[in-house]
Amino acid sequence: xxxxxxxxxxxxxxxxxxxxxxxxxxxxxxxxxxxxxxxxxxxxxxxxxxxxxxxxxxxxxxxxxxxxxxxxxxxxxxxxxxxxxxxxxxxxxxxxxxxxxxxxxxxxxxxxxxxxxxxxxxxxxxxxxxxxxxxxxxxxxxxxxxxxxxxxxxxxxxxxxxxxxxxxxxxxxxxxxxxxxxxxxxxxxxxx
Amino acid sequence: xxxxxxxxxxxxxxxxxxxxxxxxxxxxxxxxxxxxxxxxxxxxxxxxxxxxxxxxxxxxxxxxxxxxxxxxxxxxxxxxxxxxxxxxxxxxxxxxxxxxxxxxxxxxxxxxxxxxxxxxxxxxxxxxxxxxxxxxxxxxxxxxxxxxxxxxxxxxxxxxxxxxxxxxxxxxxxxxx
Amino acid sequence: xxxxxxxxxxxxxxxxxxxxxxxxxxxxxxxxxxxxxxxxxxxxxxxxxxxxxxxxxxxxxxxxxxxxxxxxxxxxxxxxxxxxxxxxxxxxxxxxxxxxxxxxxxxxxxxxxxxxxxxxxxxxxxxxxxxxxxxxxxxxxxxxxxxxxxxxxxxxxxxxxxxxxxxxxxxxxxxxxxxxxxxxxxxxxxxxxxxxxxxxxxxxxxxxxxxxxxxxxxxxxxxxxxxxxxxxxxxxxxxxxxxxxxxxxxxxxxxxxxxxxxxxxxxxxxxxxxxxxxxxxxxxxxxxxxxxxxxxxxxxxxxxxxxxxxxxxxxxxxxxxxxxxxxxxxxxxxxxxxxxxxxxxxxxxxxxxxxxxxxxxxxxxxxxxxxxxxxxxxxxxxxxxxxxxxxxxxxxxxxxxxxx
Numbered sequence: 001x002x003x004x005x006x007x008x009x010x011x012x013x014x015x016x017x018x019x020x021x022x023x024x025x026x027x028x029x030x031x032x033x034x035x036x037x038x039x040x041x042x043x044x045x046x047x048x049x050x051x052x053x054x055x056x057x058x059x060x061x062x063x064x065x066x067x068x069x070x071x072x073x074x075x076x077x078x079x080x081x082x083x084x085x086x087x088x089x090x091x092x093x094x095x096x097x098x099x100x101x102x103x104x105x106x107x108x109x110x111x112x113x114x115x116x117x118x119x120x121x122x123x124x125x126x127x128x129x130x131x132x133x134x135x136x137x138x139x140x141x142x143x144x145x146x147x148x149x150x151x152x153x154x155x156x157x158x159x160x161x162x163x164x165x166x167x168x169x170x171x172x173x174x175x176x177x178x179x180x181x182x183x184x185x186x187x188x189x190x191x192x
Numbered sequence: 193x194x195x196x197x198x199x200x201x202x203x204x205x206x207x208x209x210x211x212x213x214x215x216x217x218x219x220x221x222x223x224x225x226x227x228x229x230x231x232x233x234x235x236x237x238x239x240x241x242x243x244x245x246x247x248x249x250x251x252x253x254x255x256x257x258x259x260x261x262x263x264x265x266x267x268x269x270x271x272x273x274x275x276x277x278x279x280x281x282x283x284x285x286x287x288x289x290x291x292x293x294x295x296x297x298x299x300x301x302x303x304x305x306x307x308x309x310x311x312x313x314x315x316x317x318x319x320x321x322x323x324x325x326x327x328x329x330x331x332x333x334x335x336x337x338x339x340x341x342x343x344x345x346x347x348x349x350x351x352x353x354x355x356x357x358x359x360x361x362x363x364x365x366x367x368x369x
Numbered sequence: 370x371x372x373x374x375x376x377x378x379x380x381x382x383x384x385x386x387x388x389x390x391x392x393x394x395x396x397x398x399x400x401x402x403x404x405x406x407x408x409x410x411x412x413x414x415x416x417x418x419x420x421x422x423x424x425x426x427x428x429x430x431x432x433x434x435x436x437x438x439x440x441x442x443x444x445x446x447x448x449x450x451x452x453x454x455x456x457x458x459x460x461x462x463x464x465x466x467x468x469x470x471x472x473x474x475x476x477x478x479x480x481x482x483x484x485x486x487x488x489x490x491x492x493x494x495x496x497x498x499x500x501x502x503x504x505x506x507x508x509x510x511x512x513x514x515x516x517x518x519x520x521x522x523x524x525x526x527x528x529x530x531x532x533x534x535x536x537x538x539x540x541x542x543x544x545x546x547x548x549x550x551x552x553x554x555x556x557x558x559x560x561x562x563x564x565x566x567x568x569x570x571x572x573x574x575x576x577x578x579x580x581x582x583x584x585x586x587x588x589x590x591x592x593x594x595x596x597x598x599x600x601x602x603x604x605x606x607x608x609x610x611x612x613x614x615x616x617x618x619x620x621x622x623x624x625x626x627x628x629x630x631x632x633x634x635x636x637x638x639x640x641x642x643x644x645x646x647x648x649x650x651x652x653x654x655x656x657x658x659x660x661x662x663x664x665x666x667x668x669x670x671x672x673x674x675x676x677x678x679x680x681x682x683x684x685x686x687x688x689x690x691x692x693x694x695x696x697x698x699x700x701x702x703x704x705x706x707x708x709x710x711x712x713x714x715x716x717x718x719x720x721x722x723x724x725x726x727x728x729x730x731x732x733x734x735x736x737x738x739x740x741x742x743x744x745x746x747x748x749x750x751x752x753x754x755x756x757x758x759x760x761x762x763x764x765x766x767x768x769x770x771x772x773x
Contacts, residue, residue, distance in 0.1 A: 052394060054401050054423050055769050056448040056530055059492075063518075063528075066511035081396045096772075098329050099401065099422045102393050128441065131426040132336055132345045133328060136352075152529050220464060220706045250594050251709075252718060252735040267720070269707065273591075273605070276612050280707070301594035304743045312428070327421035327772055336429060343429050 019045075040170040043087075043113075045075040047162075047169065050086035052106065054093030057120035060152040061092050069155035074162055083109040088165060089142075094122035095135045107142045108191060112177045115168065116144045117161050121151045143185055197277045198223045204244060209235055222280055229283040232268075233293045236281070239270060240298055247272050247279065253295065253305040255313045259339045262287045264313060268295070291316040312337035386414060389754070393422045399496075399761060400768030402742075411753045416746040420739075420771055427773040431732040435697030436462055436536065437673065439732070444530040446734060447770045450489035450713040451531045452481045452521070457710035459536045460615060461719040465706045466536075466670060473664045474538040475617040476654045480551065481524070481533060482616075482710075483647040483654075487558075488517050489713030490598075490640040490647075493765040497637050498569055500762045501578050506565050513561055516554045523547040537674040538667025551655070559648060566641055576634060583760030584632035585748050593744040596737050597715025599764055602639045603631030609711040620657070621650050633763040672699045697727050714738050714765055738770040 022041060024033030049071075053061055064071050065079070080086040083106045095103055107116070118138055121127035124147040126136035138144060145168055148161035176182055186192070202216055205225065212235065215226040227235060239247040247270035256265045268281045285292060294317040295302035306317045307326040314335035317323060325332065334341050391404040401422040407415040427446070431439050443454040456478050463470060495510040518528040524547050525533040525540070534540070543551075569575045585595075590603040600607055606625045610618040626642030628635030667674055671690050680687035693699055703725045709718040718735030741764065749757040 056445055058400075059448060059529055063511060063514065066515075067508050068512060068515045079396075081394075094423055094425055096422055096424050098424065099393060102422070106394060129425045129430065130344050130348075131430055132341075132343065133424045133426050136345075136348055154528065220704060222707060224705075249591060251716070252720070252733070252740075254720070254733045256722060256731045256733075273607055273612075299594065300589075300592045301740055301743065304739065308739075325421075327424040329421075336426065343426070343433050 036174050039174060040172065044166040044169040047074075047076050047087050047115075047165065048078050048080045048085060049076050049088040049090050049117075049162075050080055050083060050106070050110070052089060052091045052093075052103065054091075054095065054099065055122070057092035057122070057152045060155060061090070061119065061158065064155040064158045069159065071159060071162065074159070074166065076162065083107075084111060086110060087113065088115045088117060088162075090117045090119055091123045091138050092119040094120075094127060094129060095138050096133050097135050098133070100135050100141055103138065104141050113169075113172070115146075115165050116142060117146050117148065117165055118144045119148045119150075119158055119161065120153060121149055124149060127151060141189065142191075143189060197275060201245060201277070201279060204242070205235070208238065219280075222278065224280040224282060226282045226284070229285055229292060232281070232283050233295060233298070236268065236270070236295060237298055239279075245272065246274060249273050250295070250299040250301050250305075251278070253302055253309065255290075255309045255315055255337075257287075257313060257338050259287070264290045264315060266290075266292060266309070266315065285315070289316070290314070291318060293318050294320040296320060311335070314338070384409060391757075400766060400771070402766070402768060402771060404746075404757075406754070406757070408754070413749050413752060413754065413757055416749055416757075418742070418746055420742070422772070423768050424772040427734065428732060431729055433728060435727045436699070436701065436729070437694070437697065439729070440534075441530065441532050443734075444532055445769050446736065446773060447489070447713055447717070447738070447767050448530060449492050449767060450485035451529065452485040452533045453489075453710060453712050454717065455531060455533050456482055456616070457708065457712070457717055458719055459534055460710065461706060461708040461721050462536045462673070462701075463668070463670070464708050465702060465704055465721060465723060466673075468537060468668050468670045470538065470616075470668045471665050472617060473658065473661055474666060474668065476658050476661075477539065477543065477666070478534070478616050479618065479621070480651050480654045480658075483650050484517055484520065484551075484554075486711075486713055487644050487647050488514050489765075490644050493713075493763070494565070494569075494637055494640050494644075496762045497579075497633065497759070498575075500759050501575055503569060503572075503575065506568055509561060510565060513558055516550070516557065520547060520550045520554060523550055535667065535674055537670040538665070540667075542666040551651075555648070555651060555655070562641075562644060562648075570638060570641060579633040579637065579759065579763075581630070582633045582756045583748050583752065583763060584630045584635075585744060586631060589744070589747070590631060593741060595715065595741045595744070597712070597741075598636055598639045598643065599631070599741055600715065601625065602628035602635035604629055609709050609716050613709065615708070615710060621653050623650050633759055636763045636765075672701075699727065701725060701727075709735065712737060714767070714770065715741070734773055736770045736773055738766050739773070742766050742771055 022033050022037035024031055051061055063069060089107060089110060118124045122129060123138050126134050146161050146164045148157055150157050201223065206213060212227050212231055213225060214228060217224050239245045249271040251269040251271050253268050256267065258265065264285045264287055266283050266285065269278060271278045292315065294306060304326060306320055307323060309315050310317065310323055311325045311327055312335060328336065386407050386409055389406045389408050391406055393401040393403045403419040405417045406413050427442055430442055440455050440458055443458045444451040446454045491510045491514060495507040498506040521531050522528055524543060525531050585603055587604045590600050591605060596607065604627060606627045608625045611625065623646045626639045628639050673694065675694055676687035676690055681691045701723050703723055705722045707718060707720045709716045715737030716735065717737060720733040721729055722731040724730040745761065749760055
């Protein structure tokens, strides 16, 4: 069995690459780059999401995890329902005021580094439900990284949101979580 | 056939509870009987047990607030599955402290329906095993479905208009390539 | 000599129970409602449910919106089968207006409602499979849901919360592409459904797991006002499509599958049976529509239905109707009307009181999930924790319909 010859493949196949190589200094048998870039690359392709699905957006999330729009190919194959083992909190659906303390408790139980993706109009801003019982956006109680609008957003939009989270994960400084600005932001929400 | 069943039911009720009937009408082919509130549970029990009526399915139970008449109506819809006939029973209560005996001894389904009515309108059901709020937060003091209360959270409305004026809520935009 | 370790002092006299919080955040599939379980080891002694974690005040919201704008709210009741809710609401308003709907529109509505019923039962049965450990069926069934999503997209533009149709019919005729997609679905889906059924319905492990689990007998079910597949699994053949036919269901021939014990296996099999019956109804509707000439796709309700643009620019009356409909200032007769449809979970009722204004005076939703979920604490008494999880998913409790 010979190796796959590159001459017989199409142009598109020849331009395939698995991922971008970070900038660094390369030699025989070694590759030197900054720790942040390697950690970022490893983290972004293995995010473990916590699906906090409450209503209709949850069904679109189930479709996103299905075979047609497969979120697993971005590394998010292993859904974690325990906050301690999760990296990304995906809040999908309306959060009522009764549910607010529960969401806050789940967010506080997550270990750093953690990111929050707010999927759907209801989670981002209350959506079409401007009523006495609905929290007008989860950013009133927890800090949010990426908002995905839509009612419900198409699976492609949810995947776009996850890709933006991946960019944030990739480019994040390793010292960000200890920096005073981050601590000040958490203090504003009352989270220690 | 439905009309004759309607007439039959009205006759049976008038035979026994003539003094309690206030109004009998057909709203969009649905027999609606308005009663006085005193013996409504007895009437429903009678309709449940009497072999000629046998209304043993409670479709729904809810309240309607009429602020102009200062009244609260409670509507019960019963269904006879065997003869496939439905009837709607209405009673009118006053707006202040409306209360009526509970229906949970006859229909177990009335348990949460009455809790929901209490939660939204403040109607107390005497004898209910667990009359607490069911859908709203436990420490809410108003009964939100009444007409005098607004839909939106008033504090939110103030917050939303306030944040258009000052810029402190704007966060640093991180540039994403 | 007295023994210092008297055995009666070591074993406590009363039983000690532990409390387990089956909290609002479930693993994704079921929706948010809480149960505090008082457990004696693995057996559940008592369950206290708490709901309202997704209460969005639909009934209050409906009092503030014109009739056309309430359709998106009804979408979010049982969001797995949104078209049934939409069409049910439209039929309620049409009943109030005493409007006459052409046969062609009614048959088209039947096709859409049966497709929605199939998707709802697909999710429920796939989730029953997941909860017993059979995850494969879920992935295959969701692929079939994508086919139905494509049909909805072709007709109304949205996938899940469809806002399909208008008061009086549909906003446009089904395009040829939509008909092709429906035919493609009818061609491909039966094979996959048969595959899914052969995976689980006579599977020894599945049957041992689900038979006798979470059962309810017919008298208790009727006393708790169960409707829909849960009631039919208990043995009572009450189906709104047969008892109070709407939208020309009386022209179709179909069977109502009925179970005996009301347990999880019966609910699974009743939903499977209903999916096959829905396929047969869609086939009959397609045949009937082929025999009909091409005709109207909406009824003559000019106060609610936007007139075609050419008439708006040329005809004074159409211009006035266009203005009034868009601003939501339509005149509606006063009245009280109740209309029910057979939703995915049972009898979904709309009680509408209109006082002649642009918004309903009172709109009450008779939500089947809310009513039958009361029985859950009685059903799981005495069963084990894993059976309680399975019972919850087999009853198909959708949080949107539970809390509204």
